Amino acid sequence: GAGVSQSPSNKVTEKGKDVELRCDPISGHTALYWYRQSLGQGLEFLIYFQGNSAPDKSGLPSDRFSAERTGGSVSTLTIQRTQQEDSAVYLCASSTGQGASEQYFGPGTRLTVT
Amino acid sequence: DAKTTQPNSMESNEEEPVHLPCNHSTISGTDYIHWYRQLPSQGPEYVIHGLTSNVNNRMASLAIAEDRKSSTLILHRATLRDAAVYYCILRERSGGAGSYQLTFGKGTKLSVIP
Numbered sequence: 001g002a003g004v005s006q007s008p009s010n011k012v013t014e015k016g017k018d019v020e021l022r023c024d025p026i027s028g029h030t031a032l033y034w035y036r037q038s039l040g041q042g043l044e045f046l047i048y049f050q051g052n053s054a055p056d057k058s059g060l061p062s063d064r065f066s067a068e069r070t071g072g073s074v075s076t077l078t079i080q081r082t083q084q085e086d087s088a089v090y091l092c093a094s095s096t097g098q099g100a101s102e103q104y105f106g107p108g109t110r111l112t113v114t
Numbered sequence: 115d116a117k118t119t120q121p122n123s124m125e126s127n128e129e130e131p132v133h134l135p136c137n138h139s140t141i142s143g144t145d146y147i148h149w150y151r152q153l154p155s156q157g158p159e160y161v162i163h164g165l166t167s168n169v170n171n172r173m174a175s176l177a178i179a180e181d182r183k184s185s186t187l188i189l190h191r192a193t194l195r196d197a198a199v200y201y202c203i204l205r206e207r208s209g210g211a212g213s214y215q216l217t218f219g220k221g222t223k224l225s226v227i228p
Contacts, residue, residue: 004157033215042201043158043218056215091157093216101146103216105157 002026004106006092012112013082021077021109025094032075033095033103034059034067038088046090049075082113118202123223126192134187134222136202141182146205149176149187150216151198158201158218161187197226 005024013019025032034046045059049069069075079086089110093103119137126132149161162176169176175188201221
């Protein structure tokens with residue numbers, strides 16, 4: 001079956017521009033997570049959705065970062081006024097429920113801010 | 115989530131078993147032990163998880179110490195496709211109100227020698 005998909009796979013943007021990253025979770029998965037992985041670093045949690053609500057936004061690094069989820073499915077992560085330190089791979093994961101054991105990850109979006 | 119300690123890197127010969135250790139001396143009674151792996155240029159992939167008893171699945175086996183302060187992921191016959199970073203992660207048992215995001219450490223980079 002279809003896994004988690006993310007688009008675009010690569011994004012190069014100029015410093016100061018806004019970017020939108022998209023995540024299509026596995027159909028029926030109610031929980032959705034965003035993580036990011038900077039070069040040579042581990043994965044860092046950003047935000048968690050249960051359905052359309054985001055009960056845990058504790059990992060968002062600044063108010064330039066926001067995310068939404070509509071229809072309990074697709075999610076977009078928006079970064080405003082991008083900075084060079086935002087360059088990273090942004091990963092999305094979904095799971096069947098709040099306490100589900102497995103998270104299924106997408107391939108990620110590689111963001112480069114020049 | 116409680117902290118885990120893993121070796122930075124390990125090597126294995128192809129077709130031989132690999133034992134990847136993880137120490138988690140501060141584990142609580144409600145923490146599950148999860149293993150994920152990340153192949154180059156891909157998102158993380160679930161491998162296995164357990165609570166107290168040893169676990170087996172098609173990918174690997176998980177051996178958990180009797181005091182639960184350490185565990186070992188066992189790949190029975192390493193292949194070149196098993197070369198990845200392996201992460202040992204503790205997660206609370208489901209039922210609480212948390213988001214159950216995964217807290218990734220540095221992991222163990224496994225190299226497989228043909």
